[in-house]
Amino acid sequence: MGQLLNDPSSVVFDMATGVTLAHPHLQQLGEYATIATTESPLERVAIVSGGGSGHEPAHWGYVGKGMLDAACAGQVFTSPPVEQILDAIHVLDRRNDHAGVLLVVKNFAGDVMNFGMAAETARNEGVPIAVVTVNDDVSISDPSSRRGVAGAVLVHKIAGAMAIRGAPLVEVKRTATRAVRNMASYGIATSPCVLPGAKGPSFELADDEMELGIGIHGERGTATVPLQRAGQMCELVFAALREQLPSLRSSRILLLVNGMGGTPSLELYLVFAEIHRLASGVGATVAIGLVGNFMTSLNMAGFSSTILLLDDELEELLRAEHHATAFPDLTRQQPSSQRAAFRQGCRDR
Amino acid sequence: MRPTDWVHVIDEFVEGLSLQATYLDGLDAAIGDGEHGATMLRSFRAVQEALHDTPNDLESEALVLGAIGATLSRCAGGAAGALYSSFFGAMAKTASASSSDEKPGSRFMSMLGEGVGALQRLGKAQPGDKTMLDTLAPALEAARIAEREGRTLREILSIAVLAGENGMAGTREMEAKKGRASYLGARSVGHQDPGATSAFLLLQAMKKGLAGAIGTSV
Numbered sequence: 249m250g251q252l253l254n255d256p257s258s259v260v261f262d263m264a265t266g267v268t269l270a271h272p273h274l275q276q277l278g279e280y281a282t283i284a285t286t287e288s289p290l291e292r293v294a295i296v297s298g299g300g301s302g303h304e305p306a307h308w309g310y311v312g313k314g315m316l317d318a319a320c321a322g323q324v325f326t327s328p329p330v331e332q333i334l335d336a337i338h339v340l341d342r343r344n345d346h347a348g349v350l351l352v353v354k355n356f357a358g359d360v361m362n363f364g365m366a367a368e369t370a371r372n373e374g375v376p377i378a379v380v381t382v383n384d385d386v387s388i389s390d391p392s393s394r395r396g397v398a399g400a401v402l403v404h405k406i407a408g409a410m411a412i413r414g415a416p417l418v419e420v421k422r423t424a425t426r427a428v429r430n431m432a433s434y435g436i437a438t439s440p441c442v443l444p445g446a447k448g449p450s451f452e453l454a455d456d457e458m459e460l461g462i463g464i465h466g467e468r469g470t471a472t473v474p475l476q477r478a479g480q481m482c483e484l485v486f487a488a489l490r491e492q493l494p495s496l497r498s499s500r501i502l503l504l505v506n507g508m509g510g511t512p513s514l515e516l517y518l519v520f521a522e523i524h525r526l527a528s529g530v531g532a533t534v535a536i537g538l539v540g541n542f543m544t545s546l547n548m549a550g551f552s553s554t555i556l557l558l559d560d561e562l563e564e565l566l567r568a569e570h571h572a573t574a575f576p577d578l579t580r581q582q583p584s585s586q587r588a589a590f591r592q593g594c595r596d597r
Numbered sequence: 598m599r600p601t602d603w604v605h606v607i608d609e610f611v612e613g614l615s616l617q618a619t620y621l622d623g624l625d626a627a628i629g630d631g632e633h634g635a636t637m638l639r640s641f642r643a644v645q646e647a648l649h650d651t652p653n654d655l656e657s658e659a660l661v662l663g664a665i666g667a668t669l670s671r672c673a674g675g676a677a678g679a680l681y682s683s684f685f686g687a688m689a690k691t692a693s694a695s696s697s698d699e700k701p702g703s704r705f706m707s708m709l710g711e712g713v714g715a716l717q718r719l720g721k722a723q724p725g726d727k728t729m730l731d732t733l734a735p736a737l738e739a740a741r742i743a744e745r746e747g748r749t750l751r752e753i754l755s756i757a758v759l760a761g762e763n764g765m766a767g768t769r770e771m772e773a774k775k776g777r778a779s780y781l782g783a784r785s786v787g788h789q790d791p792g793a794t795s796a797f798l799l800l801q802a803m804k805k806g807l808a809g810a811i812g813t814s815v
Binding site: 257300322323324325326327328329330331332356357358361362365387388393395443446450451461463465466467468469470 | 626628629630631632636639669670671672673674675676677678679680682683719720775776777779780781782784
């Protein structure tokens with residue numbers, strides 16, 4: 249299948265160039281494919297995330313006031329190197345005059361090690377730094393091995409909004425961690441992906457098959473089974489989420505249907521209707537619905553669904569104003585004090 | 598061992614990775630995302646370039662090994678980048694701490710031991726998890742025994758390569774407990790681990806680079 253690229257080895261930088269040209273309020277930091285806001289000074293805790301490329305709009309799409317302050321992009325499906333992350337931490341630490349940096353890290357070996365080593369070095373240098381690990385994928389039984397997938401996007405939003413409120417680092421981390429504990433995700437692929445310059449797909453899947461329990465790096469999932477209708481797929485997905493979140497019934501929830509990159513919007517909304525029906529059927533109230541490509545795997549076809557149990561604070565944080573390009577505007581009837589705080593960049597401390 | 602021996606190790610490693618890149622990608626495609634060969638080649642080509650760009654800075658083994666680790670920290674990324682930068686960083690520290698009177702065999706042993714120890718602490722893998730450790734731990738163990746027997750560096754390296762090869766082959770029937778292959782669970786069985794395979798290529802490169810030089814006093 250034809251790809252749009254010139255040299256496979258420079259795709260990440262070529263993309264980053266396009267990003268800063270298309271979105272002039274974003275900048276590339278130094279020699280790395282790190283996208284940041286241009287806001288300086290920064291009167292709040294800074295939020296940094298990132299990971300491999302190939303998940304667009306993650307992660308640069310979440311860079312903007314009220315969400316991430318920088319996103320470090322590695323090579324496709326490869327976590328960014330330690331020095332790249334450390335550079336971003338240094339820039340933000342200078343900009344916010346040691347107010348603290350929170351790293352939102354997905355639970356993959358490479359991400360955990362590279363972000364972890366950067367955090368340790370920064371800590372030893374005296375930078376106030378904290379790490380929150382996202383492990384929302386429930387297709388893996390051992391929680392310590394669970395992958396961080398689309399739920400990470402919700403953590404970016406919640407952490408970013410907390411920072412705008414003027415919360416100190418420890419509180420931003422605490423709230424972000426609470427969100428991770430109350431979310432679950434599960435994904436199904438209907439076709440694999442093709443890496444830039446690769447000769448074939450990342451794995452073989454017949455037209456009448458689907459892959460259960462997928463991650464976001466084009467690898468096989470937990471099982472290959474015959475393709476089902478959307479309704480049955482959604483029952484399977486919802487059952488997995490419900491098992492993880494027993495208090496789902498009669499809760500207010502955020503329901504996210506995330507396209508893996510190669511699935512038409514038409515199909516994603518159809519899937520949303522199915523899962524919405526199942527959630528409502530057990531007494532849950534879908535207070536916030538999100539549909540779209542949030543955490544993709546290049547051109548993989550399929551979807552993942554995330555449910556986040558809401559409380560008043562989490563819902564407010566999700567609805568707070570922000571300037572990231574790829575997250576929707578969920579503001580509605582915000583108190584004027586909150587709008588003023590946003591304009592300022594944070595609430596008076 | 599001379600600082601330039603380690604430059605040769607990297608040259609040999611890059612050559613081995615270059616020859617085996619497609620094979621490594623194929624191993625990775627079965628249980629991962631199919632880019633291990635490309636990633637390793639890109640990372641270590643960057644190391645090779647860095648070493649050849651600054652030949653005058655490489656006055657000691659510790660400096661060369663430190664430069665390898667630092668380049669990986671800047672350029673590699675991924676789990677492999679983090680692990681190998683830690684591995685070479687630990688070897689660099691050991692090299693600078695050890696005395697130049699030490700016999701090459703015992704010096705190599707301390708360095709490899711610290712390198713593998715650093716890998717284990719960072720990656721938290723155990724033998725049998727189906728990782729690079731399943732090549733390097735048996736190699737280290739066999740090399741230790743050989744060194745205690747008073748063997749030369751050349752012999753120690755040959756023995757390490759053989760043990761590493763067995764370890765690598767042994768990963769085929771293991772179920773992955775760490776890394777991307779671990780998400781596949783039982784489906785990872787029957788496929789040799791790509792990380793264990795590239796680690797074996799490193800052992801081969803060490804043998805060629807450290808014991809292949811004419812005039813090496815072993």
